[in-house]
Amino acid sequence: MTPLDQQLENDVQDSGEMTFLEHLEELRWHLVRAVGSIAVFALIAFVFIREIYSNIIAAPSRPDFWTYRMMCKLSEKTGFADLCIQKLNFTMQSREMAGQFTTSLTLSLMIGLVGAFPYAFWELWRFIVPGLRPSERRAARGGVFFVTFLFLTGILFGYYVVSPLAINFLANYQLDPSIVNEFDISSYMSTLATLTLGCGLTFQMPIITFVLSKVGVLTPQFMREYRRHALVAILVIAAIITPSPDIYSQILVSIPLALLYEVSIWVSGYVLRLRLKDQKEMMESGNYTKDEE
Known part of the structure; x- marks a missing residue:
């Protein structure tokens, strides 16, 4: 048993019988600690906001970004010259007087949410488990x-794969050569945050499957039956996430989503086996009723 699981067991033992108001008070302190952790990470991010913006946030806007360099290496090996990205045809600017300061605050808050996510979620989970x-x-x-592992994996996938592909396409797409791309910093930030955080939430598919299977909404048989439909939906989602017409980019995004769906089928089967095992144990002990199904 991990230290986190041991702490949760202690919370269950200490909870006992609590009144409604005591539950509200308990929830309040869990929320206070969760929000406090976000504030701490956001404050730290604000102190180092220039370094964070230059080395992390603005990195996908430059051709020397890690993903673009890897794509150029792949282009050399495969012979597909279009894979190599050597220029991103846009500049960024701030059109509001408080634009850069507001951007710093927004960016700090987003980093606070991502950085404090493991602890904040643990605090809320401690309230639910008893x-x-x-x-x-x-x-x-x-x-x-x-939950934390899948969220952070999704964040990394969104940052290193989905966001660079989308930024490259949007930056180099031209309706007419006379139009110059001068993106507002808030537009760039919104695109990067939406794609990155969206992937972090999308990677929670196995957890959502676990919950829905636990309440009986999903079954592994249902998911296997509609696997082909799910794969079509994944390809559509990949095409939306990566507006580039490059088929390789779409496949690159589709593979992790397809793997997550397969993992979700296994998770649903695992939940079903646990339910059947619990029902069997209850039947053997004579405590099983229809209400337990």
């Missing part, structure tokens, strides 16, 4: 780790 049944707590053991 209300679960023992079998549900066993099934959800390690939930904080998996």
